[in-house]
Amino acid sequence: MPLTAPDLHAWIRAFADRVAEERAYLTKLDSAIGDGDHGQNMNRGLSHAVDQIDDDASMSDTMRTVAMALISKTGGASGPLYGTLFMDAGKTTAEHEELGTPEVAALFRAGLNGVQRRGKAEPNDKTMVDALLPAVEALEDAAENGTPLSEAIQQAANAAKKGMEATTPLEARKGRASYLGERSKGHQDPGATSTYYLLDAAATAWSDRA
């Protein structure tokens, strides 16, 4: 069965729960190379977003609501980045009643494009793009191969995890971590980590969807 609006609601709730659970860990990662507020900021934005979700709302309205909640309550750089991700991703859902693998691939591709437009980050800058890009590529490959959604989204989550882990040796070229230069090496990027949770939450929420 393909995705409908309640599946997006479940995904966003799962993402919020995961960030709440890992809040201290995200903050610890951010304290090492940023300003130590990523866990707290993401948690504040997402709990507000979850409060705003209307169970009867369409997919595109839900995505827009979440985007606006993140933009107004998260603060820092994460608010605009995740807000733009949901805003742009949501626009792709407007013309669909339900989403299969190709539509989910298009959704995350639009989100990635939005993040890159907003943050101007390239791969290997040690940012959330390093987790999101491999996930999008995995989804696009899966769409081409006709892979069912549950499997495709799991592959995307695995790719995001690998991408996240690969940020550790990189030198940051964007955001506050970039002021550290060389000293940013040896730390996993907190933004790539929360992006992995975003994909992993989808894999969990959509594990029985085709």
Add this chain to the structure above:
Amino acid sequence: MKKLINNPDDVVREALEGMAAAHPDLLTVHFDPTYVVRADGVPDGKVGLLSGGGSGHEPMHNGFVGRGMLDAACPGEVFTSPTPDQMQAATEAIDAGAGVLHIVKNYTGDVMNFEMAEEMAESGGIDVRSVVIDDDVAVEDSTYTAGRRGVGGTVLIEKICGAAADKGYSLDDLEALCTRCNDNVRSMGMALTSCTVPTAGEPTFDLGEDEMEIGIGIHGEPGRKRMEVEPADQIVERLMTPIVEDLPFKDGDDVILFVNSMGGTPLIEVYLAYRKAAELAEQHGLRVVRNLVGPYITSLEMAGLSITMMRADDDIVELWDAPVHTPGMRWGA
């Protein structure tokens, strides 16, 4: 953590309530979304001037709202960018038909949030421009692609652009002036101690009793290097030399010299440092035609100082001298 606060989560709101109570003649504070706006309204046809950023740098920016400087400011949480809904509400409040200029310090979060606010305001039919301030010579532009940070130059630019907007500059002209000021200003700072963000409860970084950090940002970000504390004259020279060399300032230039306390350094030490900074400026053949001394862009209780120098032509000096009446800066009015 020992601070004169109630609850760490209420610090920004309660400080704003205090500002509103102290300066009802100059400014009004709005909550949800939070912004500070001049009390007497923006005159019809005047370009609105808006800035904003994390709290903890007082008097910047809220303290520069009033007459002859900012029309509105958006405060974020301590050291955290404000959000686009605040900026959009403030932009709408100060649009008097001639458009609104956003003055943005170059930090990733600030730049992105202001960019979104700009898009939102434009879709609402308001002509909005923004100029990003990046005057910190401590950050090597070529290595770090987030670019240089916006620091002390912002204070001078907000004063000068505020005067120009009052004088009737169009949005185009104001944007050009703001860019020209940014092109002609350089800053560098240093810290003797760290600072403690109230919600964090612990110092942002550790600095030994005999250590200082040269090239510090205004949120306790790392600087160029950590070293043993030296006599003030040597420290001032360590800040002035990169500033002079970077622009570069030339023999015979007129300058505005600004020596700023990071919050914890008392005025007696800031004046002591100003004495040396002015002497060094003269040795480089520069004429200090105006100056500013004191805590204007701070990092909570951090001890340390920053030095800012702007190359000033007659236009800029005239705008600098124009009357200003805000909680944080006042002369001629």
